[in-house]
Amino acid sequence: MKNISLIKVTLVVVATALASSLVSAKDVVAESISVIKPSAASIIQFEQLDLDKNSLLSLVETEKNTLIHDAFTTIDLNSDATISKDEFAKYITK
Ligand SMILES: [Ca+2]
Numbered sequence: 536m537k538n539i540s541l542i543k544v545t546l547v548v549v550a551t552a553l554a555s556s557l558v559s560a561k562d563v564v565a566e567s568i569s570v571i572k573p574s575a576a577s578i579i580q581f582e583q584l585d586l587d588k589n590s591l592l593s594l595v596e597t598e599k600n601t602l603i604h605d606a607f608t609t610i611d612l613n614s615d616a617t618i619s620k621d622e623f624a625k626y627i628t629k
């Protein structure tokens with residue numbers, strides 16, 4: 536009987552170790568998601584502002600977002616009077 540309970544204890548220890556390694560793996564995933572998050576959020580914001588869905592923001596389309604609107608000429612790197620997703624992402628991640 537002693538042997539069986541020893542095996543049980545061993546199993547519990549192994550299970551606990553496995554569970555904690557799963558938790559730490561989750562933490563790593565959560566960390567990498569939080570690293571990706573800012574640019575993902577910016578793309579969602581871009582798409583919300585892009586009313587005619589042409590993947591470009593005009594000055595009028597940015598009027599709802601004061602920060603973007605005020606920085607329009609700064610964000611518009613090639614000065615074509617529209618903000619592309621690339622220009623937007625570069626500004627947000629800067
Ligand atoms: Ca647009």
Ligand SMILES: [Ca+2]
Pocket residue numbers: 611612613614615616617618619622
């Ligand atoms: Ca541009």
